[in-house]
Structure formats: C-alpha cells, structure tokens
Amino acid sequence: MENYELDFSIERLGECRIPSPVRGIRFMDDDGHVLYFSRFEEMNPWLEKGIRPPAMETAGPREKIFFDPSQIACGIVTCGGVCPGLNDVIRSIVLSLHHHYGVRKVYGFRYGYEGLVSRHGHAPLELTSDSVARIHEIGGTILGTSRGPQDASEMVSTLEDLKIGILFTVGGDGTQRGAQKISEEAARRGLPISVIGIPKTIDNDISYIQTTFGFETAVAEARRATYAATTEADAARNSIGLVKLMGRDSGFIAAYSVLVNSHVNFCLVPEVPFSLEGFCEALRQRLERKGHAVIVVAEGAGQGLMEKTAERDASGNVKYGDIGVFLRDAIKGYFKQSNLEVNLKYIDPSYIIRSMPANPRDAAFCLLLGQSAVHAGMSGRTNMVVSYWNQQFTHVPIKLAVSQRKKIDTRGMLWNSVMAVTRQPDMM
Known part of the structure; x- marks a missing residue:
C-alpha cells in the first residue's frame, strides 16, 4: 500500500454523550494524533x-x-497460538472495565x-477482578x-443474545480479519457493538504496529537457546549449534536473537x-577458520529449498x-560427502518460548494495551486495533493492520546490524 493511500480514520458507533466515570487521570483529546513518519524528510512531499x-x-x-457502564456487558476472545502475555491482556481488560468504568x-469466550x-x-x-x-x-x-x-452471523447472534456491547479480540491477522467480519455483520444488523482488536503475534509481523506483546519475552527466551548452542559449539572440534526459532514470514525474532x-x-x-x-560452502569456510559455528534459522526461511505442499492449516496458511x-x-x-566429521547439535525451543509467562516489560506493555483497548471500546470506536507506534499507543483500522505482513527491511538498519554482527556472506 502506497503512503498516499493511508487512511487511519477510525469508525465510531455514534456520538459520545455520557460523562466518563474514570477519575484521577488526564483525558485525551480526539484531535490528538501520532505521526506515521518518524523522519522529517519523509514528510516533505x-x-x-x-x-x-x-x-x-x-x-x-x-x-x-458512548456506552453506559451500568448497562453494558463485554466479551473477550483469544485466538491462534499461545503467546507470552495473553493472560496479562485478559487481566488488564477485566480490571480496567471493573475498576475504571x-x-x-x-x-470470556472459550x-x-x-x-x-x-x-x-x-x-x-x-x-x-478476583478470578483474574x-x-x-x-x-x-x-x-x-x-x-x-x-460464521460471522452466528457469532454476532451470540453477542446479541448476551447483550455484549464490546468484544475484545486478541489474536493475529487471521483473528483480526474475523473481527472485521463481526464488526461488519453487526453494522449490517444495526447493532451498536464495538469490536476492538489487540494484536497478538509472537513474530511481530502485523503492519502499522511497532511492537506486539510477547515479542520481547520471546527474544529474551530465544537467547537461552542461542547461548546453549554457543556453549555446545565451543565444546568440540568442528562443532555446529543450530537453533530454529519462530518466524513464519518475518524473521524479527531470529534477527534480534543475533543482536542480544x-x-x-x-x-x-x-x-x-x-x-x-x-550456505554450506560458507559454513565449511567458517569451520576451517574457527573450528565451530552457530546458526539461527527462522521457521519460514529457505522454504524454496524444500518440496512444496498444498496442505493448509486451520487458519488457511500453507503448511x-x-x-x-x-x-x-x-x-x-x-x-559427510566432504569427508569432514562435524558435531551438530540441533535445538528447537519454539513451544517452550510460546508457553512462557510475559517478562516484566512485556507485562507492563500488556497492561497498557488492555487499558487502551477498554478506553477505545467505551468511547464507541470499532473495527480497529490498538497499536503502538513511535513510542505511543494509537488506534489503527483493522483493514490496514491486516493489509500486509510486516517484514524486515533488508536494506534497513536492523538487517544491516545483523550482517555486521554475524559477518555472514551474501548467500542469495
């Protein structure tokens, strides 16, 4: 999507007429905005x-x-794979709804x-508040x-039956596409239901969102695996430590694990x-020079080297x-063909990392995401996700968030830093 096509307008259910019961905090002005660009030269056009x-x-x-807190019921749903911080987000939403409003x-939908x-x-x-x-x-x-x-129609019927005014959808791009359909079906029926997404992807690959929750915990835990691989590689002659990390379409976890x-x-x-x-030739040269090597590979890397399959998972993704x-x-x-004996240790910590509780910084981030989602929902905004951009919490339409996968800019600073640290050759 070209920058000139960007439209960050947020849908609203109607005019806000009810004084907020929230006390002791500064209210935000509806005219407040965070610039998409971070560099002045990008804004020049x-x-x-x-x-x-x-x-x-x-x-x-x-x-x-928009909503009368004494009359409204709310719902929360978590979808997709598990990720550090899910329970933190659930807890934050419930506590903010209870104590702020x-x-x-x-x-909580199961x-x-x-x-x-x-x-x-x-x-x-x-x-x-007690149960969470x-x-x-x-x-x-x-x-x-x-x-x-x-089916969006069946889901909206459930929301209508339970008199749900706000549905919080915690999940990745597939989840948010479902949330978009729920919002559209509710609008078609004329139902005042707010649908607020909290982006969840351990891979940090949702567009127009600087960081997603759980990513920092994942990088911290990935460090344990790369440390173990390094220890094994150092311990024997011609030893190789190979670590597979999450990253289906985007290699952010792998890249940051290199930097830490x-x-x-x-x-x-x-x-x-x-x-x-x-790659194998570069690896051989590395072993000849140093006698050991450590490799980190994201799960979606090198797919062109393997036999393709037409199978898809439950989310519709190609396996x-x-x-x-x-x-x-x-x-x-x-x-073996080169008659060179190597000692290779393979480590796949993916499910261990996914199941971890959030680390302190991620936990605080989840708290603020949940609170921001509640404030957005109570003000009648809908069909949007809570984002974090240029170090501030923002609102982004779902249609933009799911428009494309965020990927590493291979000409940007992150990948340049990875190449500088690894000193790996260009193997394209």
Missing part, C-alpha cells in the same frame, strides 16, 4: 503540497463515552471463535484458543533467500516444511 502527513489517532481515555458483566458459536457448546466464563487476579503469573490463556474462521547474543555466525530469515550450496530438520540433515549430508 506532503508538507510541500500543503497536505497533512498521515497520522494515527492517539489512544487513551475520553471525557465523554464499573462494568460488572464480562464474558476456545477462540468457537466459543462465539453456540452449537460448539463452549459456555463462556464470567470474568471478575493471579492469571498473569502463568503462561498460555485461561480462555483457551483455537484456529480457523467461524553476538556469538551467532549465520542468521537465516524468510526475507532473504539463500542457496543450500552457498511449511521444517527448515530446522531439513538443514540439520542437509548439513550432515554435505560434510
């Missing part, structure tokens, strides 16, 4: 034409709200969007999760194609080959 540069609406509490009826379809038989949980008091101390989601779409542990020698990500022959196992076997086969 707009400024020279006298056009306002693209900007996102600032998140936060409003002085007047006095909302007493909050439902097992993703299945919980919004009555024929699946998943009775919703009633969430209270300690859930941030454990990983996963107390609501359960699932993948795959459900400068012992990694090769970083393979989906954004940078490589040839198996070129990828296991690049970690493929590389492990390919490296062993290459050096």
